[in-house]
Amino acid sequence: MRTVTVGTRGSTLALSQTRWVVERLKEQWPETEFRIQTITTKGDKNRASLQSMAKAGDKGFWIKEIQDALLAKSIDIAVHSLKDLPTEQTEGLEIASIPKRADARDVLVGAEGFKSLAALPEGARIGTSSVRRRAFLKAFRPDLQVIPVRGNIETRMAAVATDDYDAVILAGAGLIRTDQRHRADEFVPTDILLPAPGQGALALEVRADDDLIAEVAYAINDAVTDDRITAEREFLAGLGAGCLAPVGAFATVKGDLLTLEGWVGAVDGSEVIKATTSGDASECADLGAELAEDMLSQGALQLIENAREE
Ligand SMILES: NCc1[nH]cc(CCC(=O)O)c1CC(=O)O
Numbered sequence: 446m447r448t449v450t451v452g453t454r455g456s457t458l459a460l461s462q463t464r465w466v467v468e469r470l471k472e473q474w475p476e477t478e479f480r481i482q483t484i485t486t487k488g489d490k491n492r493a494s495l496q497s498m499a500k501a502g503d504k505g506f507w508i509k510e511i512q513d514a515l516l517a518k519s520i521d522i523a524v525h526s527l528k529d530l531p532t533e534q535t536e537g538l539e540i541a542s543i544p545k546r547a548d549a550r551d552v553l554v555g556a557e558g559f560k561s562l563a564a565l566p567e568g569a570r571i572g573t574s575s576v577r578r579r580a581f582l583k584a585f586r587p588d589l590q591v592i593p594v595r596g597n598i599e600t601r602m603a604a605v606a607t608d609d610y611d612a613v614i615l616a617g618a619g620l621i622r623t624d625q626r627h628r629a630d631e632f633v634p635t636d637i638l639l640p641a642p643g644q645g646a647l648a649l650e651v652r653a654d655d656d657l658i659a660e661v662a663y664a665i666n667d668a669v670t671d672d673r674i675t676a677e678r679e680f681l682a683g684l685g686a687g688c689l690a691p692v693g694a695f696a697t698v699k700g701d702l703l704t705l706e707g708w709v710g711a712v713d714g715s716e717v718i719k720a721t722t723s724g725d726a727s728e729c730a731d732l733g734a735e736l737a738e739d740m741l742s743q744g745a746l747q748l749i750e751n752a753r754e755e
Contacts, residue, residue, distance in 0.1 A: 452520030455483035473664035527643035532682035541662035542649040547618040549645035552629035555612035572613035580691040583714020618645035639693025642677035683737025709745040
């Protein structure tokens with residue numbers, strides 16, 4: 446078969462996870478040639494204004510240019526962090542494959558003496574720019590100071606070495622996929638910080654009419670991850686929310702039983718609505734939609750709208 450071009454952003458994390466994907470694809474398709482092409486996105490160019498772009502409804506700032514390259518056929522497969530991918534599918538494209546998820550939990554990386562969330566001293570300064578992490582952190586420990594920190598993994602880890610932060614919170618998968626798991630001081634339990642929908646998972650996106658490429662990508666699909674992610678994303682879509690909302694979702698599967706937990710928080714931590722549902726994993730999409738409805742009836746929409754206005 447012809448050479449398959451795999452497109453991704455150029456950050457250390459994006460490249461590491463794309464190399465991981467290409468290794469898995471090569472195991473399945475040893476005769477096929479794969480090459481990696483990096484693409485700069487609006488999010489890479491203009492990190493400071495992420496929240497303002499989100500407000501303008503511009504959800505695809507990490508992925509638009511990559512999707513354009515797919516449609517223009519300059520790449521064949523796009524590798525995205527699933528949590529950055531809007532829940533609405535882009536016309537002409539489809540997610541062909543969701544490989545096995547890494548650990549979905551957030552991690553704490555702390556300075557000396559700041560090594561676990563529960564043990565942080567009163568008033569500790571925690572770096573994160575995620576409204577989800579802010580909301581849940583403040584709900585857990587109102588005394589904590591949550592301070593914005595922007596940038597890629599390297600920049601955010603470096604913040605811990607400065608005097609401005611005592612610790613930062615990151616997606617554990619980002620450290621795992623860049624061979625830095627050892628730098629995580631704590632994998633934060635999901636009963637303190639519920640992960641973002643899709644956190645730790647990747648999506649392989651292809652042109653909807655390219656069956657051959659879809660087959661290549663699907664060879665590394667992981668059925669259990671696929672069910673978990675489907676439930677989490679249907680929940681997010683059902684709330685009408687995106688990746689910048691104060692929303693957590695975490696699905697687990699035991700045998701055929703899928704359990705989905707959802708949280709929606711007030712940004713100041715004054716309130717967190719929590720709900721759980723479970724059922725047959727084959728009903729993953731319905732379970733997500735039902736949980737969203739349940740939480741909307743408990744007032745989740747107001748919390749999401751309040752966060753948008755912040
Ligand atoms: N929003 C940026 C982003 N998108 C995906 C990851 C990490 C890897 C993943 O969740 O798959 C990160 C960084 C972070 O949240 O710390």
